[in-house]
Each structure stands twice: as C-alpha cells, then as structure tokens.
Amino acid sequence: MDLYGKDLLTTQEWSKAELEIVLDLAAKMKRDRFSEKYANILKNKTFLMFFYNPSVRTRQSFECAATELGGHAQFLEPKAMRLKTATTAGETVEDAAKVMSRYAAGLGIRILEDQIGAYGEGDNLLREYAYWCDIPVISMAHDKYHPCQGLADIMGWSEWFGKGPGKGVDPEVLRGKKLLVIWGHGALARSWSSVQEALLIGSRFGMDVTLAYPEGYDLDPMVISQAKQNCVENGRTFVITHDMQEGYQGAHVVYSRHWMSPQAYQNGEFLKKQEIEKALQYPQWICDAEKMKLTDNAIFTHPMPIDRGHEVTDEVASGPRSCIYDVAENRLHVQKAIMALTMGGL
C-alpha cells in the first residue's frame, strides 16, 4: 500500500487500512521520537502551509512535524498572496497550484469560520487546489473536515482504553465503546470540522455514536448520513438526541464542544456576533462533573483550544480522566506519519 502523493481532506475518503497504517506509524514515531530513522525523511523538502485562518495547535504541530522529519514548513498567509478573488484581480488557483507543485513536497490549507461566506466554500477551495496540484493537499482544518484531528482523537482514545499514552495504538479497543459528541455553549462561533470528523472516524472504528445538541444546531446532513452508514456497516448504533442525560448515560468518551448553527452564514456573511449571543442562551449545555457521573467512567476529550467555563468546567478539563493533552500531542505524531507517508515516500 503506497500513500505517496495522496491528498487527505477527510479520513472518510481513506480506507480503514490506510488509516491504520498512519496510526501504526504515528505510534512508532511517538515511541521513538527522535530516532535517526525519522530524522531526515523530509530533508531539504518544504511543506507549504496556507493559513487563511490563524491557529494555535495546527501551526505549531505542523511546523514542528516538518522540523522533526528534517524538513521545513513554510508559513504563508494568503492575504500576502495576491490570489484572484470574486472582486479582485490576482492569480488563479490553477497557476498558484501548478507552480507550488514545482517547489514543494506538499501543501496544507486551513480555511473556515470568518474566511468563508457559506458552508462548503472551504471544502470547494481545497478540492480545487487538490485538482490542480501534483503534490498532496492536506486539510489543516476546513469548514467540513479536520482529518488530522480525527486521527489524533482515535490515537489518543485508543491509548487511554489500551496500554496508555505512548505505549502503542490498537484502535480495536474502541469497538463497542460509546462516543458522545455533545454541543457546548460558548463565546466563540466554531466550525463543524472537528466534530464532524470525530463522528466520521469514531463510527469507522466501530464505536456507538451519540450526537447531542439543543434544537437548532443540526450539522451537515450528508456527514450525518455517512456516519450513520459507517455505524450500520460496523453493526453499531448512531443516535441523535436533544436530551443531555440520554447522551451522557453510559458514555465512554465525552467530546463536549461548541459549534455554530446552520444559520451562521447569511448572504455570504459570517454572523459571529449573533451566533455567540444565541449560544450563550444555553448555559446548561456544559460538561461538568455531575453529568460525567452518568457515564461509564468516560474520558473527556476536546480538540482544543478549550473555552473553559463554557464548553466544560475546569474540574473535568483538568481532571484525571481528561485526555486533552495526549490528544493534542498526538496531532504532532499523526501529522509526522501523514507527511512521511504522503510526501516522504515512507
């Protein structure tokens, strides 16, 4: 199986065997982080990073990943790129992509929230780059998907239900575990990318999935339908509820995270302020110690950055069953594995 040159826009478009190769290599790279084996895989090679939106975790983890593989990640902000837009002259994606393919080993793109005018535009842009590029295009989170986060989630949860962080990854331990993805209120209007990816990859790996949120916070119906189908294929259940209690009951993994409503984009505008006002009307939608008692000793997970006090209490986020830092660390390892496989020819 050769992943060289392959785009990664969502884990849903990679086979389970391909995802397992990534997880396996990521586990080895975590165990033996600075081994000579991995030190020069991208030597003299460049990974271009287009950040339409800023990011903490993603910037740091991708740039560190390239460095740990002996290569270099170039940080680019498209505002400095004179790209053609609907209203301004500039370069076409075709031209930009074709030239970048001559210079670089791969291209990462992050675009979501206020950098798009309607849900789906980010995904379209990534697919346009992927169409014209001869090098792999990797999503660094866009409006629909966040495959690197999804892989880091599965890796972290597998470690916690397996032998522990850093001691290997066997995602089979997740089979039959109940994943609760639950909306949290909050003062940031967040993209659907991380939660949708979690639903997709959790269901791929045989988890029972429950999605809980207040009325009015539906996610992308196509993604929901794919996640349901994944559950069917694995003989597992997929449940949507608006009842928090039902959600927490018996859960093994609790993923409490804010996301914007389907009304967030109107006439090409991102209505951040209205979204935040609306979300703050549901203060009861927070993950706390009392609700966690309903679970089957669940671990708490989150893609970070956490909006503490809104999405989750400090007690849970910093508690003994919180896997957030391990999952965050895994971003580095899965991204190293993805880069090594798709750009380094490993």
Place this chain on the structure above:
Amino acid sequence: MDLYGKDLLTTQEWSKAELEIVLDLAAKMKRDRFSEKYANILKNKTFLMFFYNPSVRTRQSFECAATELGGHAQFLEPKAMRLKTATTAGETVEDAAKVMSRYAAGLGIRILEDQIGAYGEGDNLLREYAYWCDIPVISMAHDKYHPCQGLADIMGWSEWFGKGPGKGVDPEVLRGKKLLVIWGHGALARSWSSVQEALLIGSRFGMDVTLAYPEGYDLDPMVISQAKQNCVENGRTFVITHDMQEGYQGAHVVYSRHWMSPQAYQNGEFLKKQEIEKALQYPQWICDAEKMKLTDNAIFTHPMPIDRGHEVTDEVASGPRSCIYDVAENRLHVQKAIMALTMGGL
C-alpha cells in the same frame, strides 16, 4: 572566478561569464535536485528576506531554495523592524546592515510599487544596504530590476529552444531569436522590474529585442539605453514600437505583461487607482491566439502571477507553447545557484 560575497542587484552588473556560471550550476541543480552534493551547502546558515512588499513566487522559491541547500531563509517584514524613516525615529540602515552581517550569510530585499514614493527609491535603498553589508545583497525584485527573474527567463527560454526543460541550458540557442516584450492592459499597476530585467538580459544573450506598448508607457530611459547598447555589442537590433502587429511579426518569445506608466508616482504617492483606470482603456492590448499566429511559432512567457484575461488569454497562457511553469520553476534553481555561489562559496 569566485562569486563569493558578490551582490546581485541586476544581471547587467554581472559579467556574461558570471551569469553563465549561474545558469550552468542551476541546470545541474535542476537535473540532480536532491543530490547530496547540494544538500548541505548552506547548512546552519541563514538567508534573511526583507519583504517590504508581499510576493507569491519569490517568497516560496527563496525559502524553498534555502531549505534545499540545507539552510534557512528567515522571513522578515520591515513593518516589524523599527527602521528609521523620514518621519519616524528608528534604526539606520548602517546599523541594521552591520549587525545582520554578523548573523547571516546573505540578505534579500523586495521593495517596489506601493512601498516607495518615487521610481528609483527602491534601488537606492538596496544600494545603501549593499554599501553597509559585508554579506551579499540580492534583489528579490525592486522598482528597477529583478535579476533572479531575468536568469529564470533565460534559463527557461534556453531549455525550450534547446533540448527541453531539465535537459541542460545552453543560452547560445537564443542568439538571433526575436524577443517581444509587450505591454498588456490589466487591473494591477505593476512594477517595471521584470520587464526591464528581461530587456537587459535578453539583449545580453544576443536576442533581437522588440519593445511594444501604447504611447505613454515608456520605461526607464537609462535601462533602454543599456539594452540598446547590449544589442549593439551583440550586432543585434533593438526596436521600440507602438504597433502590436509589428511587435508580434516573426517573434520567437512573446512576453506580454502589464506595467505602470511613468506618471504612477506623483508627489511621493503611488497612484494605483488612476493607473488601473488608465490601463483598462486599452483592452486590445492582450496577447491572444490570433496575435500569436503572426509569430514564428513563439513561446509565451510571463514572470507570474498572470492577470489572465487582461495580459493574456487563457488559451495562450495554458496552451502548448506556454513556458510559464518551467520559467517559474527555474526561479528555484537559479536562486539555489546564486545562493550557493555567493553565500556558500561553491
């Protein structure tokens, strides 16, 4: 011949033999891109990049070039540099240059268009840096010149009229070929740097040069005079015309590119809006398939980014005689060669 420590502000100030050394090394580096021979030439060394103006190609290609030589290009925006200006306190170029010479192996500067108040100011700044620096100063495009683009042009055209991209560079194949540099209308008010460099280096390498533009779009008379003199020395012709037909007739290389008028700067201001309005009054000044039929099966070249639909039609820019991506790729190779020779002691 030792190029170590040598500044590169325009190809006109380097001897033909020196330029040929660059082209020869660039061709070898293209053929054998990731060879161990080149992998550590700038190991542990820094190339500082001052981007007064943003850029697509230049940023990517210089930063990739340093990475491919085992070094690192530092991306610096002078707005973050507290330099002294006419109206604000800050550091002098003398002080900045002398300290950078202690830290780095070389310094690249890009300054043009809206970052200057009059044509020539950018060139003056580069010469001031070059005066105080003990390390080579390389133009990454400034108001007058763009030497790396000129070298990439010659390399690409030589490949197309020779054995093909990546198969070696013999610029002698360009001798007696007709280079048409022709103004294109457009919605960007562009610097004279690329076209002036093309006139200079094309005439150095024995091409017949025709420069075509509507009345009112004269370039720098000193540069024109140098290009004419180059043609005289090579026994070739240099023609200026305002007649498109005459320009295209029998051309071998067509370089259609917008540039600003000599009125673009007034009282220290860059009148971008007025320039764009004026330029859009010449919609017939576009390179299209019909005009290309007048040529001797010419190749189409452009330094990119292209303003498609203004400077050239999609049919020509993406057609079988377009060398744009090869020329763009060559930016990487010539810059690697320049850095290796001036900073790496090769």
Place this chain on the structure above:
Amino acid sequence: MDLYGKDLLTTQEWSKAELEIVLDLAAKMKRDRFSEKYANILKNKTFLMFFYNPSVRTRQSFECAATELGGHAQFLEPKAMRLKTATTAGETVEDAAKVMSRYAAGLGIRILEDQIGAYGEGDNLLREYAYWCDIPVISMAHDKYHPCQGLADIMGWSEWFGKGPGKGVDPEVLRGKKLLVIWGHGALARSWSSVQEALLIGSRFGMDVTLAYPEGYDLDPMVISQAKQNCVENGRTFVITHDMQEGYQGAHVVYSRHWMSPQAYQNGEFLKKQEIEKALQYPQWICDAEKMKLTDNAIFTHPMPIDRGHEVTDEVASGPRSCIYDVAENRLHVQKAIMALTMGGL
C-alpha cells in the same frame, strides 16, 4: 552543573557559576562558529518564539541561533493565537503551555512597552508560562529584564577589556571597572529591561556602577536594591546621580540609553506620546565626544537599535571606542550557548 530545562528570566536568578558556563561556551561557539560540534545540537528540535512586540535584533539572532544549532525557531505572533484575555474568550496559559511542552524544546517570549498595561505584567506572564511549561522559558526581553542582552553586554565588554572580540572571554577583567548607565533623551519610549539587566549583571561581575538620569526617571526600586546588594557583596560602589559630569568622570563603560518614566503607564494604558514629549525636553542628555573626554577612555555600549542623534551622537556611536556591533553579534553566541545548555543538554 546541569542547566537542562532551566528557565532564564533574568541573570539575577542564575548563579554566577552558571552565567560563567554560558559565557565560556558562547566564547567557544564564537571562535569555532560552524564547527560540527555545534551543528546538530538542536537537530529536529523546535524553539517557539512568542513576539508580543516586534524586534530587529532579537528575532534575527534567536532564529539564526536555532539554525546554527541545527534546529528551527518558530516565529509566532500571539495576535494569531486566540489566547484568553481579560475581555475575550480563548485559551488559558495553562492549556497553551502544556501543549507546547509536548511539541517544543523551549519557549521564548518578548512582551513590553505597548503590549502591557502596567509595569510588571510582562514579568507576571512569563512566570505564568514558566510555571505551566515543562520546557525552559527564556525571556527575549520583557518589561523587567533582558537576560540575553545582559550576557551579550558582559561578553562584549570583557572582550574589549581583554584580548579583543572573538579571542575569549574572561569577565574578571571587568572587576573594578566603572560602568555608567545613563539616560538619553529620545523619540522612542523604551522599556526598562535592558538597562535594569545591565545594572544587575554589571554589579554581579564586580563593576562599580553609576546610574545617572534626570529627576523623574527612577527605575524599579527592587531592581536597584538588588544591584546595590550585588555591589556590596563584591565590595564595589553603587551610585545614583542626576549630574551628568559626575557620571562620566572616570567611567570605563558608557551605556547611554533612553528609558520611559515611571508615569508611562496610567490606568492600564501606555502613554507613549506623552513620554516622548517629556523626554525630548532634555536635549542635553546625549552621549557625545565632549562628555566621553571625562571618562577613562571608556568604550561606548548600547543594546541597539540606537536612536542616533538623541541617545548618542554619530561620532561616538560609530567611533573607534564603540563596541555596539560586537555586543550585538554576541547576542547570537550567548543565545546559542543558552539554547544548547537548557534545551540541547550540552
């Protein structure tokens, strides 16, 4: 003595023996700059740089230092980091620090002047990061201290009073020399960090210290008290004067630099404009050749960037007794030594 993992917020918090190890290694690294010995100390490792404030010297010297040790310094501007502040939702320092500790080998932070609302806030932030980070936190200049500048100062002065730049460092040559730290007027409202660090480290290494400034420009009383105590322990004198003549008399090292007054911050605001207006009322507070005649053939030093014509005349700054470029160069070497010792396990 093992410095691995140790924070560096001010030299005052490191033992003299620890500082001497840094200076000794820095001298070796300067002598043998690109030796294989140092070429891979940080290979595949990342140093994160948080620039709340921009900087010339610091950015260049830290990023070069990481490159020269074979690693990579990641340039991060916190405005792109969605950190929690008093008024906006975002990530806590705890969360940011714990994740960075998983990715990187060290963290540098620069915060002062207009990025804080009261003197001491920057120091508090660095200490909060240092508390939560498992990796060393290095000050890249903050409102109170600038340890890397202090070490570069001592290294440069030692070279000038010893065998000369690049010929080794024996700080014992400074014992009993008179250091004059003197306020200069100027059009920038500058932090106390560099001058306070100079007072602290100069007094640690047995210099007689004189601090001279117009009434109204007192520095941090706690720092002054520490510097006095350092002098007492070394049997040396510490003098504060408002008389320029007294300051220059018999000095060996003259450090003329502007700093803001204790009134610079009011109600959480940095009153830059008022500070500049106030400072410009003291045009006689400039280091010039006539005043330098009062000294014992003193060297002139400055952390740069220099506000020439305000803090010092060109004649002195560019004169034969100016050590400014050697000190600036030493920033690179001491920072390489600090990184190698605290992050590279040397």
